[in-house]
Amino acid sequence: xxxxxxxKNHIIPYRTFLYVLxxxxxxxxxxxxxxxxSLGTLTxxxxxxxxxxxxxxxxxxxxxxxxxxxxxxxxVIGVILLLCAVITxxxxxxxxx
Amino acid sequence: xxxxxxxxRDDLASKTGMWLFLFTEMLLFGGLFIVYSVYRYINxxxxxLAAKELSVFIxxxxxxxLLVSSSTIAMSITALQKKNKKLSLLFLGITxxxxxxxxxxxxxxxxxxxxxxxxxGSPVLALRGHGDVLFYGLYFFMTGLHALxxxxxxxxxxxxxxxxxxxxxxxxxxxxxxxxxxxxxxVDLIWIFLFPLFYLIT
Numbered sequence: 428x429x430x431x432x433x434x435k436n437h438i439i440p441y442r443t444f445l446y447v448l449x450x451x452x453x454x455x456x457x458x459x460x461x462x463x464x465s466l467g468t469l470t471x472x473x474x475x476x477x478x479x480x481x482x483x484x485x486x487x488x489x490x491x492x493x494x495x496x497x498x499x500x501x502x503v504i505g506v507i508l509l510l511c512a513v514i515t516x517x518x519x520x521x522x523x524x
Numbered sequence: 525x526x527x528x529x530x531x532x533r534d535d536l537a538s539k540t541g542m543w544l545f546l547f548t549e550m551l552l553f554g555g556l557f558i559v560y561s562v563y564r565y566i567n568x569x570x571x572x573l574a575a576k577e578l579s580v581f582i583x584x585x586x587x588x589x590l591l592v593s594s595s596t597i598a599m600s601i602t603a604l605q606k607k608n609k610k611l612s613l614l615f616l617g618i619t620x621x622x623x624x625x626x627x628x629x630x631x632x633x634x635x636x637x638x639x640x641x642x643x644x645g646s647p648v649l650a651l652r653g654h655g656d657v658l659f660y661g662l663y664f665f666m667t668g669l670h671a672l673x674x675x676x677x678x679x680x681x682x683x684x685x686x687x688x689x690x691x692x693x694x695x696x697x698x699x700x701x702x703x704x705x706x707x708x709x710x711v712d713l714i715w716i717f718l719f720p721l722f723y724l725i726t
Contacts (some may be wrong), residue, residue, distance in 0.1 A: 436614070438602055438605045439598070439601075439602055440602065440605065441599050441602055443600050444595045444598045445595065447593065447595065448591060448594075448595040451591045452591055455584065455587050455588065455591065455602075455719075456584075458724060459580060459584050459724065460722060462724040462725065463580070463583075464721070470724075470725055471725050473726050474709070474720035474721075474724050475720065476718050477720070478716050478717050478719075480717050482713055482717075484715055485594065485709055485712060485713050486709075486713070488598075489594050489595070489598045489705075489709045489712075490705075490709045490710075494567065496536065496541075498540075499539070499540075499543055502543060502547070502685055503709075506547045506550055506551070509551075510550065510551070510554040513554070513558065513715060514554070514557070514558055514561065516633075517558050517562065518559075518565075521562055521564055521565055521566075522565070
């Protein structure tokens with residue numbers, strides 16, 4: 428990993444993108460199938476967890492974060508944490524009124 | 525000082541700028557997701573019934589279309605890095621066609637709702653109650669804002685394709701192609717969350 432970390436000309440092979448695409452489509456179909464079955468409140472959790480897993484594939488491979496300068500990954504994690512914090516605090520307020 | 529300085533170029537700074545812009549986009553849609561969550565919490569029954577009326581089939585097709593288009597623009601970068609300009613342009617062409625296909629599906633989807641008199645400000649929708657007005661207001665605003673991003677992304681990609689044809693973007697200098705890819709992936713990323721929230725969670 429270290430050797431390619433700062434290599435801006437790192438070439439990702441076509442097949443990597445095709446594998447990731449296959450995984451993303453499989454996850455989408457899984458999500459659709461599971462949410463059609465009535466699982467109550469679990470449905471929301473399953474759908475959001477699958478969406479989060481799909482996002483991490485898009486961010487890391489399609490958006491090259493895995494191969495870029497670590498600064499980008501850290502900043503993205505920071506923004507995601509900020510969003511989660513704002514969502515949690517807002518919902519805590521609404522759920523306890 | 526024997527050599528003439530080359531035109532200043534800083535790819536890392538260029539990408540940093542793009543990412544900073546993408547962060548503002550993430551916060552913009554993040555804010556809308558909070559509005560959605562709160563309104564859903566206040567109107568659980570109306571949101572449940574209204575979400576059932578959306579077509580899971582069209583939503584799934586559009587999700588797959590965007591995922592494939594994300595992979596093709598990513599492969600377009602690989603092709604240009606390998607100095608294969610034609611293949612790179614072909615991948616961009618496929619990405620553009622897929623983006624248009626997404627918009628065509630959206631047109632038919634929205635058309636169906638509007639034919640049933642369901643649109644923001646519709647008197648028929650107002651009669652169905654406050655929860656339905658909120659659900660469809662958010663549905664049209666969020667998918668509409670997302671579609672607007674698709675249109676901007678398509679224009680961005682067309683500009684990049686023209687620059688590749690004119691070899692202003694080439695295997696040595698392709699950070700703009702990477703930035704257009706980042707934008708397109710972000711649009712995909714937003715859809716990855718919009719799709720389950722509106723179509724799947726009922």
